[in-house]
Amino acid sequence: MSDPLQLTAALDQRKSNHLYRQRRLLQSAQGAEVVVDGKPCLNFCSNDYLGLANHPDVVAAFTSAANDFGVGSGASHLVCGHSSLHHQLEQELADYVGRDRAVLFSTGYMANLGVVNALVGKQDAVFEDKLNHASLLDAGLLSGARFQRFLHNDLANLEARLKKSTENKKLIVVDSVFSMDGDLAPLDDLAALAKQYNAGLMADDAHGFGVLGNSGAGCAEHFQLDQQQLPVLMATLGKGLGCFGAFVAGSEQLAETLIQFARPYIYTTALPPAVAAATLASLKIMREDVARRQHLQSLIAYFRERAETLGLTLMPSITAIQPLMIGTSEQALAISDALLAKGFLISAIRPPTVPVNSARLRITLSAAHSEQQVERLLVALAEVMS
Structure with a gap:
């Protein structure tokens, strides 16, 4: 088939560099718990920081x-x-x-x-x-x-x-x-x-x-x-x-x-x-609802404190965005897939969104999460990162 715009070559190159992006099918409302591609997951990649999208x-x-x-x-x-x-x-x-x-x-x-x-x-x-x-x-x-x-x-x-x-x-x-x-x-x-x-x-x-x-x-x-x-x-x-x-x-x-x-x-x-x-x-x-924002701040502090005790190196952040640096795109994808298999939805962020060799897991916390859900994530992270 004719390809005057050379689309196939560009797509193949992106795949070979582990940079190909695919859309997951969300089958539920936004929240701490979602259904993605038919699989129930705890959602730690949404920007719904105060848990209001489905209030x-x-x-x-x-x-x-x-x-x-x-x-x-x-x-x-x-x-x-x-x-x-x-x-x-x-x-x-x-x-x-x-x-x-x-x-x-x-x-x-x-x-x-x-x-x-x-x-x-x-x-x-x-x-x-x-x-x-x-x-x-x-x-x-x-x-x-x-x-x-x-x-x-x-x-x-x-x-x-x-x-x-x-x-x-x-x-x-x-x-x-x-x-x-x-x-x-x-x-x-x-x-x-x-x-x-x-x-x-x-x-x-x-x-x-x-x-x-x-x-x-x-x-x-x-x-x-x-x-x-x-x-x-x-x-x-x-x-x-x-x-x-x-x-x-x-x-x-x-x-x-x-x-x-x-x-x-x-x-x-x-x-x-x-x-x-x-x-x-x-x-x-x-x-x-001041308590909603206070709960989010307490989750951020809890996550960072527990991550340190588990030996997980987070980037410096006081916000709901808690990135975990991985390095290569291939590694970041593998860890993201391993977490998904355990029921945790976290995107692997790769170039060109971030610089080369700075691929990461972009973990986001929400007021919709409970401390127990955050603890489950921390345990899963420690397992897949070991």
């Missing part, structure tokens, strides 16, 4: 709103798709993170593309951490701005680049919690550098929102950064909140700039109103 109040809000508003939103926000539920959610999210306004996006990837490209262009410069999420890196590349990657959490390397920059506008972009390592960006120090060099600062709080901060408001609360210090705050709704979509929060001027200039916002169908309603219900739980 009865969230499901009920979704169902009720679907009965009232239907399923599809019908159009983009700027045509006729911006419902009262969307508007209410934007207002409550802005209030929660202490910003003037929030703007909803249909996905986090689109939010990052939209924001960076709305804020900087060919006469400007964007500075990104080398371990930023792919959506942030793509956003910087597509913006046309001078794109520079600084060494991971290396303030001196970033400052050296800022000093040399002569571009019109400068934007520093980081993940607040790095999705494959679980560590935090030093946002307080980054805010100080941004002020010193008259640069904007943007943080993607996808993995911090709902988890970090006394009230779960995320990285801005954790580092106590106001809107002036951290002017562009993005977070997703599909992780800590257990729903779908994303938002960007900041000043009145930022919100209006995104509405006027962010192409992924302007030219995309709005989230279904029922998703906005579900997110409102989830946000209410996140605000009021």
Whole structure:
């Protein structure tokens, strides 16, 4: 068969390098216990950090709103798709993170593309951490701005680049919690550098929102950064909140700039109103059920303490992301498969998501887990790693 795009060769190469990815079939709702490919498993790879994806109040809000508003939103926000539920959610999210306004996006990837490209262009410069999420890196590349990657959490390397920059506008972009390592960006120090060099600062709080901060408001609360210090705050709704979509929060001027200039916002169908309603219900739980977040924090501490006693070397992380470094892709796959055989679902993360020879198990904890379930995982890890 003709293959002018050489697809077969590329796929075969990926298989031979142990980098081929396959989709597993989820046959149950998200939760600590799931059914995957017909097999019951304990789920330790979901981003549903607070266990809200299948919460009865969230499901009920979704169902009720679907009965009232239907399923599809019908159009983009700027045509006729911006419902009262969307508007209410934007207002409550802005209030929660202490910003003037929030703007909803249909996905986090689109939010990052939209924001960076709305804020900087060919006469400007964007500075990104080398371990930023792919959506942030793509956003910087597509913006046309001078794109520079600084060494991971290396303030001196970033400052050296800022000093040399002569571009019109400068934007520093980081993940607040790095999705494959679980560590935090030093946002307080980054805010100080941004002020010193008259640069904007943007943080993607996808993995911090709902988890970090006394009230779960995320990285801005954790580092106590106001809107002036951290002017562009993005977070997703599909992780800590257990729903779908994303938002960007900041000043009145930022919100209006995104509405006027962010192409992924302007030219995309709005989230279904029922998703906005579900997110409102989830946000209410996140605000009021403090014990849920406290339970997650206790599980994180328990997991790390027990892992150390068992001789398991974890990467430094205070978040729900607890990576276990393996090394080669082949080894990581073998260990992931061995855990699956024991009833534990944990993905092997391999290049190009992470650097070569840094394949790992990305273990994620959730408030839906019990301490007993975490202990079972630890015992299984010790067995398969021995």
